[in-house]
Amino acid sequence: MTTNTAMTNPAATAPVQRVSYSRLWWVGLLAIALSIAVNLLVRAVALPFITVPPEFMPLSTAMPVVFFTAIGALAAIIVFAIVGRFSRQPARTYTIIAIVVLVLSLIPNAMMLGPAAEALPGANLGNVIVLMVMHVTTAAVVVWLLTTQAVETSPARR
DSSP: OOOOHHHHOHHHHSOEEEEOHHHHHHHHHHHHHHHHHHHHHHHHHHGGGSOOOTTOHHHHSHHHHHHHHHHHHHHHHHHHHHHHHHOSSHHHHHHHHHHHHHHHHHHHHHHTTTGGGGGSTTOOHHHHHHHHHHHHHHHHHHHHHHHHHSEEEEOOOO
């Protein structure tokens, strides 16, 4: 009795993805620029509704938003490039990693309201929510662009 490997092993018939490194540079730049634009929009929309003391550096001016968004997005792009080197399904693998890292990145923000509040003066519930929204929007933009525009899919190998 013989078994059909394709029927017993779904990975054998799954399409193979690979990161298009020739596209990654411009998709990465677009992801950084769009993340910055979205976060500046989030800040602009939120400012009338929250109180941002001058000592609360992350939201006090636009420059920290631009800087920290660019650094976070760049780190995410580097991780995507590394995942693409080692994974047969880089979009799926990267999405899982990005979700885990996003959840972990929200922990320090939440801690600004608790015992670590004195470490960052001026933190309040409204400011922390805005920072968390910025984390989510950056993750959404970066993951969406990288996994849709920088990945090529080829037919399944048999």
